[in-house]
Amino acid sequence: MRPSFGDMPAPFRLVSALFAVTAALTIFIGIRADHQGQWLPSVPDSIDQIWTAIDMPIDHLTLARLGHPRALGRQYGNLFQEHVGVNVIAAASIDAFHEPTICMAGYGYSLTAQKYIPLFGPDKPIRAMILRSDTTGQRILLYYWVQDQFGKTTTQSSFRAYQEYGYRLRHGLNATINGRQSCIVRVYTAIRPADLLGRQARRNLDTVSHALYEALRRDNGIGVNPSREEMIP
Amino acid sequence: MRARPYPFLITGLAAILGIAGAGCENMPEDAKGGPESQFLTSQAKMLAAGDFLSSSSLLPLSQGATWHMLYHPLPHTPRQSIKDTSIDIRVASVNANIPGVGKGALLEVRRDGNLWRREVYQVTPTDLSLLAVAEENRPYMVYTPAIPLLHYPAQEGWSRAWNGRFSYKGHTFPANALSRITTTDSIYRPDGTTTEAYRVDTLIIAHIGADEVNFPTIRWLAPGTGFIQRGFIEHGRLCIAALSRIEQQGKPTRPTKP
Numbered sequence: 105m106r107p108s109f110g111d112m113p114a115p116f117r118l119v120s121a122l123f124a125v126t127a128a129l130t131i132f133i134g135i136r137a138d139h140q141g142q143w144l145p146s147v148p149d150s151i152d153q154i155w156t157a158i159d160m161p162i163d164h165l166t167l168a169r170l171g172h173p174r175a176l177g178r179q180y181g182n183l184f185q186e187h188v189g190v191n192v193i194a195a196a197s198i199d200a201f202h203e204p205t206i207c208m209a210g211y212g213y214s215l216t217a218q219k220y221i222p223l224f225g226p227d228k229p230i231r232a233m234i235l236r237s238d239t240t241g242q243r244i245l246l247y248y249w250v251q252d253q254f255g256k257t258t259t260q261s262s263f264r265a266y267q268e269y270g271y272r273l274r275h276g277l278n279a280t281i282n283g284r285q286s287c288i289v290r291v292y293t294a295i296r297p298a299d300l301l302g303r304q305a306r307r308n309l310d311t312v313s314h315a316l317y318e319a320l321r322r323d324n325g326i327g328v329n330p331s332r333e334e335m336i337p
Numbered sequence: 338m339r340a341r342p343y344p345f346l347i348t349g350l351a352a353i354l355g356i357a358g359a360g361c362e363n364m365p366e367d368a369k370g371g372p373e374s375q376f377l378t379s380q381a382k383m384l385a386a387g388d389f390l391s392s393s394s395l396l397p398l399s400q401g402a403t404w405h406m407l408y409h410p411l412p413h414t415p416r417q418s419i420k421d422t423s424i425d426i427r428v429a430s431v432n433a434n435i436p437g438v439g440k441g442a443l444l445e446v447r448r449d450g451n452l453w454r455r456e457v458y459q460v461t462p463t464d465l466s467l468l469a470v471a472e473e474n475r476p477y478m479v480y481t482p483a484i485p486l487l488h489y490p491a492q493e494g495w496s497r498a499w500n501g502r503f504s505y506k507g508h509t510f511p512a513n514a515l516s517r518i519t520t521t522d523s524i525y526r527p528d529g530t531t532t533e534a535y536r537v538d539t540l541i542i543a544h545i546g547a548d549e550v551n552f553p554t555i556r557w558l559a560p561g562t563g564f565i566q567r568g569f570i571e572h573g574r575l576c577i578a579a580l581s582r583i584e585q586q587g588k589p590t591r592p593t594k595p
Contacts, residue, residue: 153498154515183498183515183540217371219378234376243376301379304519307494 143253143285144174144194145323151315155180155188162191166207171199180312186304188293188312192320195250195286204248204290208235213244220259223247223310224317231259234295234302243295245305247313252286255321289316381493382521384533384560395491395535396465396563398442398458402585403427404564406578408448410571422449424578426564433457438469438477459483467539470552479504484541486516486556491535493518503543514541524557524565527581534559534566 109117150156160177167175174194181187193200205215217234224230230249236242249257291313295305370377409421425447433443438457446454457469457477466483481502488495496517503512516539523531534557541552555568555575567578 153500154496183513183542184517184538215371216373217375217377219370219374221377232377234371234373236373243373245376295376299520302376303379303381303493306377 142174142194142196143287143323144176144192145287145320147176147178147190147192147319148315151180151312154182155312155315156182157190160189162193169199170202171197173197173200182308186293186296186308188291188308190312190316191288191290192316193288193290195288200288201250204246205233205235208244208246212238214238216243223249223313224255224257228255228257228317229259230257230313243302244292245295245302245309246290246292247309248288248290250286250288251317251320253320253323255317257317287320289313289320291316382533383492384521384535394560395487395489395558396458396460397561397585398428398431398460398563399585400428400431402563403583404580405582405584406564406567407581408569408576408578410574410576423581424448424453424567425450426567429455435469435477438479441468441483458486463489465489476506478543480512480514480541484514484516484539486537486539487518487535487558491518491558493521493535503541510543510545512541512543514539516540522557524559525579526562526565527583532559532562532565534562 109120112120148157157178157180160179162175162177167173170193173196176192178190178192179187180190195201208215213235215233216236219232220229221232222229223232230247233246233248235244235246237244249259251257291309293305293308295302299305404426406424406426407421408424427445427447428442429445430443432440434440435443435457439459441457441459444456444458445452446456452473454473455469455471455477456467459466459468464485465487466485467480468483469477469479471477480499481504482499484499484501485497488497494517496515499514499516501512501514503510516537518535519538520536521533522536524534526532537556537558539554539556543550543552553570556564557566557568559565562580562583565580569576569578
């Protein structure tokens with residue numbers, strides 16, 4: 105006669121059930137997170153006939169720190185030799201969500217200003233930052249947002265430190281329960297000394313960011329998840 | 338009594354999910370801005386309403402009108418081989434019909450009285466475009482189609498890319514250009530007061546075989562005045578021509594039809 109679950113002593117039944125639930129959740133989260141991290145949309149090669157892109161792959165060490173996600177790096181340039189750097193990183197794991205101010209602090213840049221701007225619409229914020237070099241005074245304007253396949257953006261402003269496990273857990277659960285594929289986008293440029301209040305740098309970033317946003321929204325991961333196709337306008 | 342772990346399991350799991358905020362979107366905190374928040378909030382200046390609505394107010398062209406300017410390298414740059422000189426930009430013809438170029442407003446630029454450059458502009462109610470440029474008495478470098486420099490009403494941040502042809506001495510080469518109203522600057526007038534002017538940056542690149550020839554220029558245009566300042570690259574250095582006196586003669590230009 106085969107032993108049944110009910111024949112087990114009560115404490116073992118509880119432990120077994122906990123193990124089973126944990127295993128199921130682990131598999132579920134792994135599959136969802138892996139699925140979510142497969143979306144890496146294509147981005148435009150040129151924008152408004154003014155900006156043209158060259159590939160600037162993210163270096164291996166950075167990718168290793170981000171958990172080896174699918175990622176692309178581009179640099180857009182115009183005739184005035186102004187450059188806008190772009191990183192698009194598939195949100196495959198919590199490791200991929202790296203706080204940009206921590207990255208830049210390693211290069212000697214400090215955060216001197218930050219605003220949340222509804223760049224793509226009322227409910228579509230981005231996080232805009234000014235980072236100033238502690239030694240040269242050079243300023244970097246950086247836009248950061250996370251965009252899902254339906255065009256919704258978040259800024260993940262809570263990831264301030266590695267130790268904030270509560271926030272990391274929340275994000276992981278959101279990712280797996282919502283099941284939406286997302287990309288982390290960073291767009292940045294140096295503010296030239298003659299650009300006294302950074303308005304031209306902002307216009308440059310706005311132009312490139314809007315083009316990226318639209319490219320990601322159009323791509324929307326249909327190739328990965330065809331069942332969502334009917335939801336795309 | 339038999340243990341019933343499942344309700345506890347479900348309750349516990351729900352509590353963990355609830356504490357972690359599963360299903361809720363992360364909303365950004367209210368940003369404080371920071372000591373350099375002006376870099377994120379500064380807005381483009383709009384020059385006085387009505388003053389920039391048409392080409393005739395931002396670049397008034399009348400036959401014989403002359404902008405007298407003082408020309409010098411920017412401070413703190415080596416000055417060898419570049420002397421402070423005078424530059425006069427005179428409207429030679431409002432509606433010239435130049436063989437091999439076309440119709441446009443012909444401006445002659447004289448340096449210490451000697452012909453230094455000629456520029457042919459196409460002026461329409463909505464656009465200011467550059468049709469041709471010549472150095473001294475040499476043949477015209479003709480841009481086809483004309484390169485847009487400005488679009489009215491003028492607005493900081495406007496930019497336009499151009500892809501066309503560059504013709505010189507019967508040869509034609511591909512060329513591209515970018516023109517942009519980069520900012521508004523406060524510029525000193527000859528009477529010591531300041532006025533706001535649009536800074537128009539233009540870079541033309543002619544692709545001649547494997548070489549690229551760059552033609553960068555900067556124009557500061559003030560409503561009602563026109564050229565209040567110009568920038569030229571000479572021997573690799575930026576030189577500024579600043580308005581010292583303006584002569585307005587004749588009747589204002591009538592924009593040509595596009």
